[in-house]
Amino acid sequence: MLRRTSTNIISDIESHYDKILKNCNTLRSLIQLHSVLTTTGLIKQSVHLGAKIIISYSTFKHIEHARFIFNTHDHISSSFLWNTMLRGYVNNGFHAHALGFYKLMHGYGIKSNNFTYPFVLKSCASDGICSYGKVVHCEVVKSGFGTDGYVEAGLVDMYAGCGVIEDARKVFDGMGGRDVVCWTAMISAYEQSGRGGTALELVKEMQDESLRMDWVTCVTVASAVGQLGDVKRGKSVHGYAVRNGFLDEVPVVNSILAMYGKCGEVEYAEMLFEHTKKRECITWNSMLTCYTQNGLASEALSLFEQMKLSDVNPNEVTALVLVSACAYLGSRQHAIKIHDFITVNNIEINLSLWNAIIDMYAKCADLDTALKLFQDIPLDQLHVSSWNTLIAGYGMHGYGKEALNVFNQMKEEGFQPNHITFTSVLSACSHAGLIDEGKKCFSELETFAVVQEPKHYACMVDMLGRAGQLNEAYELIKNMKLQPNDEVWGALLLACKSYGNTNLARVAADNLFNLEPEHTGYYVLMSNIYADSKNWEQVGILRQDMKNKGLRKPAALSFVEFNNELHGFHTGEQLDSFTRDVYQKVKQMVTELKMAGHVPDLSCVFHDVEEEDKDGMLIYHGEKLALAFGLMNIDPKLPIRITKNLRVCTDCHSTFKLVSRVYGRKVIVRDVNRFHHFEDGLCSCNDYW
């Protein structure tokens, strides 16, 4: 007869409870099992069961229960138990606790082993505490685990997480026998630090060593490709993922969707999204982002309606994307809807979401709500970024004095302005024509030790340009210590347009065409300047130049908000019955305005055609159609809100001013640069935009 030893019996009991533990799907059943094991005393005696319960509690995020079991265990010197507890902390993101626990382990004289370090290093990486990571690295070397592949991969990740990519690379280069996980760690390190190109070079090196990408590598590679906007490589990664069956892994789909979004390939993203059955929150977010990034904010909002019908819960990133979509659309009604949704669904509003909501209201021309939300920020959470958002909000509406007041208040309350604060303040001064104040702010950059950026100069050039001080603006550019970028020259070009300075415009344009040869807007602006001076020959040359480069002027599109919906109008004749009435109204409006003294500004039509035809082309501008629609349908007590994807033309601008006086209507127009508030015959931009 076989005699059973006590070891056999214990292992029988352990496997018995193992089975029960596996079926503990709820916290309640786990607590029940815990109490049984406690009364029998088993939990304190068995390292195996103790560890299992610690991990189970950790997965239910009840880390203090886990710690209690650890603290009361008989085998407190078991490094396996220490490692298990450490794992609990790390997997729940309690990195500071993890590091404290690791130090405690030292205090108790427990030796770390090859299983301990990967956990500790992960905590060092997540908290970005490189100094402590280096201490751990020394300990790794001293304890002789410096050549363990898992530990080395952890070191690579730790240095990458702390942003010290060179040190990550040193560890990586010193490794023997690198597998695909190690390579991916290093590739990801480059990708995360914004060096997508280097990441892809490393992929090639890996493949040269006959290692194949697995699905995690694919996720990283798709991100790197997205950074570079390299559609061709993007499609090849997609193909690779398909051939290897990696699309079953949701993160691969998410990453490829995001990549297509960044490459501007909306249709590919849509196809992939449609073919994906297993959609997680991030999958929806990636598709929403793809739409928003590509200027398809309405599509994003309709997709969100679909998402609400699915069984996936939106998170704070979903909220952020939708808020930016609403900001893009400038639709206040949508803004309120999304804001309500966030509140009703208890979506956590972190600082960046809060700022985004303030920015959204500002872009929907509801500055009262924006200000109220700013004032609602708890004092201990108030951050320079929120001040910046508010200042920018006032600035884009031409409320320069208000922006300056906020700026002063911010300084009085002891907040340190940063480079973004100055961009916002300077831009506010520029939009409001506050030149002396703007110059004073510019000099304050030094006072606050903020490094000058081209953007700051662009604001100054815009400010001087608005005042007609073109030579001073040009001198400022010539004396810049930095290399002027396209924004700086662009501001000068705009000023040249307003003041009809073709010679200086040519200088600005030459620089712009060198810096941004693919930017359609600058060609259009220069061509308009030539058209203003009736230099049709140069207009023709520029047009041909654009054609040769395959550049096309983007179609003008205007939206007007009515009854919770946005109605879009493009320039030109539209023949459906819906717009026929609008046409009648435009014609009537234009006639009435002519009687009120409006003279059409034909310089807005940049074609070399007969004057009579020009008149006809002008009245069909999308924003005029939108305005007519608004006059017909919107309650006269409410402002008419119009958004437009390009700049407003001079004739529309003067028409809008007159409409605000003749019909006594408030009109708020958001163009690509700023807001125009039309009231009583005047515009908040003071006729410079």
Added chain:
DNA sequence: GTAGGGTTAG
């Protein structure tokens, strides 16, 4: 009887 690389937003 434990461990390493990963996706959206900013």
